[in-house]
Amino acid sequence: xxxxxxxxxxxxxxxxxxxxxxxxxxxxxxxxxxxxxxxxxxxxxxxxxxxxxxxxxxxxxxxxxxxxxxxxxxxxxxxxxxxxxxxxxxxxxxxxxxxxxxxxxxxxxxxxxxxxxxxxxxxxxxxxxxxxxxxxxxxxxxxxxxxxxxxxxxxxxxxxxxxxxxxxxxxxxxxxxxxxxxxxxxxxxxxxxxxxxxxxxxxxxxxx
Numbered sequence: 001x002x003x004x005x006x007x008x009x010x011x012x013x014x015x016x017x018x019x020x021x022x023x024x025x026x027x028x029x030x031x032x033x034x035x036x037x038x039x040x041x042x043x044x045x046x047x048x049x050x051x052x053x054x055x056x057x058x059x060x061x062x063x064x065x066x067x068x069x070x071x072x073x074x075x076x077x078x079x080x081x082x083x084x085x086x087x088x089x090x091x092x093x094x095x096x097x098x099x100x101x102x103x104x105x106x107x108x109x110x111x112x113x114x115x116x117x118x119x120x121x122x123x124x125x126x127x128x129x130x131x132x133x134x135x136x137x138x139x140x141x142x143x144x145x146x147x148x149x150x151x152x153x154x155x156x157x158x159x160x161x162x163x164x165x166x167x168x169x170x171x172x173x174x175x176x177x178x179x180x181x182x183x184x185x186x187x188x189x190x191x192x193x194x195x196x197x198x199x200x201x202x203x204x205x206x207x208x
Contacts, residue, residue: 002112006190007140009122015193019109020102027110030095030103030177037092045085048073053080107180108193116146119190123157133160137167146184151175153189 003014055071069076075083111117118140125132142148144166151170152158161167170179172192180186 002109002117004112004117004119004193006119006121007187008120008190009124010190011121015119015190017108017112017193019112020105022106022110022113026099026103027106027177027181030100030107031181033093033095033100034176034178039091041089041091043086044088045082047083047085048075048081051079051081103177104175104180107177108186111180111186116185118185118187119193120152120187121190123152123154125156125160128156128159130160130163133157134164137164142185147182148185148187149179149183151186151188151192153192 002017002019004017005011006013006015051073053071053073055073058069058072059066061068072080074080108117123133123136125136137143137148144164146166148167149170150157150161150167151172151174153172158169158171162169168179168183170176172189175188175192
C-alpha cells in the first residue's frame with residue numbers, strides 16, 4: 001500500500017493506493033508497444049515495376065563483351081527499382097488490456113517509490129496565467145530543475161502550465177506509461193488517483 005501526498009488547496013492529507021511491485025520487463029513491453037504505435041511507417045521505395053525507365057533491352061545479347069542484361073529497371077543499376085525495400089505499413093500491434101493497465105499501475109508505483117508522485121486537490125489559481133502557475137509550483141517545491149508531468153482536467157491549470165518548458169500537460173484520459181517514465185515528477189488529480197485505486201480493488205475482487 002502506497003501513501004501519496006496530496007497537495008493544493010485541499011491538500012495536507014495522504015491517499016492510500018494499492019500499487020503493484022515494479023517489473024522492468026512489463027514497463028519495457030508497454031513502452032515498446034506505445035512507441036511502435038506512434039511510428040508513422042511512411043518509408044517507401046519503388047520496385048522495378050514502378051520506376052520510370054525504358055523497358056528496352058540495353059544492348060544485344062551477344063557480341064558486345066558485356067554481361068547479359070535486359071532493361072535498366074533492375075536493382076543492379078542506379079535509377080533502377082529497389083529489391084525488398086520498405087513500403088508504407090503500420091508498426092502497431094495488440095497488447096492485452098490487462099498488461100497495459102498493469103504497466104500504468106507500475107509506472108505510478110515507480111514514481112511513488114522515488115517519492116516523485118503527488119496528488120493535487122485544487123490548484124486555487126487566481127487566473128490561467130503562466131506567472132500564476134510558476135508561483136504555485138515554487139510554493140510546492142518545483143523550481144524547474146526537474147521535468148514535471150502534470151495530469152489534470154483543471155482547465156485553468158492546463159492553460160497556465162502549457163507554456164512552461166519544464167512542464168508537460170496531459171488530460172487525465174491521456175495519461176500513459178511512456179510520458180510518466182520520461183518525466184522526473186508526476187502531478188495528477190487526486191480524484192483520478194482515487195479512481196485508479198477503486199479500479200484496482202474492483203479488479204482484485206473480480207479475480208477473487
